[in-house]
Each structure stands twice: as C-alpha cells, then as structure tokens.
Amino acid sequence: MAGSHPVSPLAPEAFPDLPEIAGAEFSAVEAGVRYAGRSDVMMARLAPGSAVAGVFTRSSTRSAPVLDCEAKLAAGAAPEAGAAILVNSGNANAFTGAAGERSVKAICLAVAEAANVPTARVFTASTGVIGERLPHDRITTKLETLVAGLANNGIAEAAQAIMTTDTYPKGAGRVIETAAGEIRLAGIAKGSGMIAPDMATMLVYIFTDARVPQPLLQQALSSLTETSFNAITVDGDTSTSDTLLLAATGQGAVQIDDIESAPGRAFVGALGEVMLDLAHQVVRDGEGASKFLEIRVAGATSDDDAKTVAMAIANSPLVKTAIAGEDPNWGRVVMAVGKSGAPADRDRLTIRFGDILVAEKGWVAESYTEEAGAAYMKQPELLLSVDLGLGRGAFTAWTCDLTHAYISINADYRS
Numbered sequence: 458m459a460g461s462h463p464v465s466p467l468a469p470e471a472f473p474d475l476p477e478i479a480g481a482e483f484s485a486v487e488a489g490v491r492y493a494g495r496s497d498v499m500m501a502r503l504a505p506g507s508a509v510a511g512v513f514t515r516s517s518t519r520s521a522p523v524l525d526c527e528a529k530l531a532a533g534a535a536p537e538a539g540a541a542i543l544v545n546s547g548n549a550n551a552f553t554g555a556a557g558e559r560s561v562k563a564i565c566l567a568v569a570e571a572a573n574v575p576t577a578r579v580f581t582a583s584t585g586v587i588g589e590r591l592p593h594d595r596i597t598t599k600l601e602t603l604v605a606g607l608a609n610n611g612i613a614e615a616a617q618a619i620m621t622t623d624t625y626p627k628g629a630g631r632v633i634e635t636a637a638g639e640i641r642l643a644g645i646a647k648g649s650g651m652i653a654p655d656m657a658t659m660l661v662y663i664f665t666d667a668r669v670p671q672p673l674l675q676q677a678l679s680s681l682t683e684t685s686f687n688a689i690t691v692d693g694d695t696s697t698s699d700t701l702l703l704a705a706t707g708q709g710a711v712q713i714d715d716i717e718s719a720p721g722r723a724f725v726g727a728l729g730e731v732m733l734d735l736a737h738q739v740v741r742d743g744e745g746a747s748k749f750l751e752i753r754v755a756g757a758t759s760d761d762d763a764k765t766v767a768m769a770i771a772n773s774p775l776v777k778t779a780i781a782g783e784d785p786n787w788g789r790v791v792m793a794v795g796k797s798g799a800p801a802d803r804d805r806l807t808i809r810f811g812d813i814l815v816a817e818k819g820w821v822a823e824s825y826t827e828e829a830g831a832a833y834m835k836q837p838e839l840l841l842s843v844d845l846g847l848g849r850g851a852f853t854a855w856t857c858d859l860t861h862a863y864i865s866i867n868a869d870y871r872s
Contacts, residue, residue, distance in 0.1 A: 465746055467742070467748075467749050467857070474630075475630040476631075478641055479666045481503055481504070484608065485618035490545050490596065499614070502542075503664075508674050509580065509704050510674040511530050522550055525561045525565070529579075534577035543596070543603075545596055546621050547621065548583055551698055564596055571600040582698065584698050616645035619645070619660050623742055626647075627648075639711070640724055642727055644731045645662055646662075660698070661732075667711045674705050681728060686732065688854045689855045690772050691857055737749075744862065748837055748857060751840045753841070753853050754770075756848060756850070761850070766852075771855070771856035773793040775789045777856065780859075781858035784834065787810070807846065811833050811840050813830060
C-alpha cells in the first residue's frame with residue numbers, strides 16, 4: 458500500500474518549494490479508489506491557449522488512459538479552450554478491456570463538464586494494480602470538490618495524490634532569467650518500481666509559463682526524454698501506464714518560436730534539468746533501494762551501443778545485488794558488457810569504480826586492491842565507468858541496487 462514502507466534513505470530532505478506557474482491550477486482529493494485515508498486523485502486545469510505535449514510507454518499492453526491521451530495529442534485539438542489533467546492512483550485501468558475504455562470516456566466527459574474544457578482536451582492517467590476494473594464513479598463524484606479546490610499553489614498536494622509504492626512525493630522546478638524575461642518551470646512525478654525504458658511505471662507532469670508552440674514543445678520533450686526518463690531503470694520491467702505530459706500555459710513573458718534562439722536554448726536547458734532531477738528522484742525511490750548508481754559508458758562504436766551496454770549493466774540482477782551487498786564484484790560488470798550484444802574487445806576494456814581503476818588490458822589492473830573496491834562500495838552514491846576503447850559512442854544510465862525489500866514490497870503489493 459502507498460506510503461506503508463519506510464522513506465527511501467536516498468530521498469531528498471523535503472519536497473521542494475516549487476515556483477507557481479501562471480495558468481496552471483491544482484487540487485487533490487480522497488476518492489477511495491483503492492487506498493483509505495489518503496488523497497488518490499489529482500486534477501490540473503490549464504488556461505486557454507495552453508500547449509500540451511507528451512510521451513508514453515511503448516508497451517504493447519498500454520492502458521486505456523494512455524491510448525486515449527495518444528489519440529488526443531495526435532488529433533491536435535485547438536488549445537483555445539484550455540485543458541485538464543485528471544490522475545488517479547491505486548488502479549491502473551490496464552488490461553480491463555472495453556470496460557477500461559468506458560471508464561476513460563466517463564471520466565473525460567465528467568471532467569469536461571466540471572472544469573469547463575472540451576473532452577478532446579481532457580487527459581487522464583491511472584496508476585496502480587493492473588487487471589482490475591476502475592471504479593470510476595468514485596472519481597466522478599469527487600469532481601465538484603476537485604474543481605472547487607483548484608489553486609495555483611496546489612502542486613505539492615497533487616504530487617502526493619499520484620503516489621503508489623512511492624515513499625515520498627517528487628517535485629522539481631526552475632526559474633530562469635532570459636533577455637526576454639523570466640521563464641518558470643515546475644514538475645511532479647511518481648515512480649518507484651517497474652521502471653525501465655521506455656519510461657517506467659511513471660507519471661510525470663511538467664508545467665511552464667512560457668509561450669511555446671505545440672510542435673516545438675513536443676520536439677524539446679521527445680529529445681530530452683532519451684537522456685532522462687529513458688536512461689533510468691529500477692527492475693527492467695516496462696509499465697503499461699507511463700505518461701509524461703508537458704504543458705506550456707503561455708501566461709508568462711517569454712515567447713519561444715525557435716529552440717535554437719537564446720531563450721529557446723535557455724528553456725530547453727532548464728527543462729532538461731527538471732526532467733533529469735525528477736528521473737533521478739524516481740531511481741532514488743526504487744523499491745527497496747539503498748544505493749544510487751550512475752553508469753557511464755564511453756568508447757563504444759556508437760551512442761546506441763553505449764546505451765545497450767549501460768542498460769545491460771543497469772538491469773543485471775547480479776550487478777544490482779552485488780551493489781546491494783557492497784561487493785566490488787567487477788566480474789559481473791564484465792559479464793554484463795559481454796551479454797549486451799554490443800561490440801566489445803576484452804583487451805581494450807577499462808572498468809572503474811569511481812576514481813579507482815579496476816580492470817584494463819584484459820585483466821585486473823595492477824594497482825587495484827580488493828580493499829579499495831570494498832571501501833568504495835560502502836558509499837550510498839556510486840559511479841561505475843566502462844570504456845570499451847572502440848570509438849566515440851557514449852551514454853549514461855542510472856539505477857539502484859536490488860535488495861530483499863524489493864521482493865517484500867512487490868510480493869505484498871496487492872494485499
């Protein structure tokens with residue numbers, strides 16, 4: 458059950474004080490979708506003129522809300538009337554057949570009426586248990602309360618409402634100054650397990666007051682996703698429900714018509730920071746995580762090959778359990794590189810734990826000692842570097858360790 462596990466030791470000290478975004482209002486309510494005694498539905502309402510972009514899971518068993526959001530973004534409904542986002546936790550509304558589609562339709566119609574936006578601009582998401590019908594009436598009966606509670610400063614409550622096995626709410630924001638004026642960004646996320654590209658059991662909502670045409674907004678989002686949310690993994694499993702929406706309300710001072718302009722580059726830079734911040738928080742809240750691991754792969758024949766190697770290491774249960782046990786078992790890294798399928802040469806391979814040279818030239822480094830490796834592994838944040846020595850391809854991935862707590866959390870998930 459959400460919130461029933463100890464807060465991750467890798468969690469930030471507190472939820473950040475996020476900048477308010479003009480044209481974006483938030484609220485949350487307890488609807489009893491699955492959980493008792495906590496908020497489990499959130500709404501965001503966006504001002505008329507807001508542009509919305511999105512990326513989603515590539516699972517072949519995508520949930521009904523994901524399919525609906527994809528269709529609506531592809532249709533490109535006019536933004537003049539505003540938009541609304543409605544998210545519930547506790548039930549994924551995935552693998553629920555035609556009943557799942559009916560639930561999405563019922564929620565969208567009710568939200569459109571309550572929030573005074575077109576149904577074509579209502580975006581929903583559901584996260585939680587797969588294969589159980591969504592009791593959507595519990596949600597629709599709370600819409601009047603949700604709309605009445607909408608507030609510009611309600612984003613922290615929204616972050617709480619979308620949690621499932623998360624042990625803490627996740628938020629990130631930036632305020633940047635450009636020659637054209639100030640740009641504000643604020644984002645929230647949920648995610649803890651089933652975290653693997655493409656994306657994760659992950660819901661992410663990011664808001665900015667900049668005026669950005671939808672095609673440019675989508676371009677920026679898609680390009681930055683590859684090196685943020687598609688570069689993390691907790692357990693190698695891809696969710697049915699991943700949704701990342703980016704909304705630009707256009708209520709701020711800055712108009713961006715070219716990503717390569719000075720304000721465009723500033724916006725993309727800040728957006729990338731927010732996305733990476735949220736992605737790292739998801740890994741830090743990996744179910745049962747006690748270690749945060751950065752994996753840098755260089756010297757590959759291409760960036761794609763570097764990613765293949767990085768994710769093979771990051772998803773290896775043997776690597777992840779060695780990290781959990783603070784065992785500097787570099788042989789498991791060699792194994793993961795070899796199994797990845799990307800080109801590798803034993804005699805060109807270099808492995809480092811932090812600044813410690815572990816292996817090179819087809820053998821353990823002469824300077825390496827097991828004591829140094831073991832001492833390094835005791836740190837909560839670790840860096841593993843691999844240089845394949847074959848080319849200029851590079852990629853960085855992030856993951857966490859695999860502990861006994863992961864099994865406990867997922868074995869008890871539906872109870």
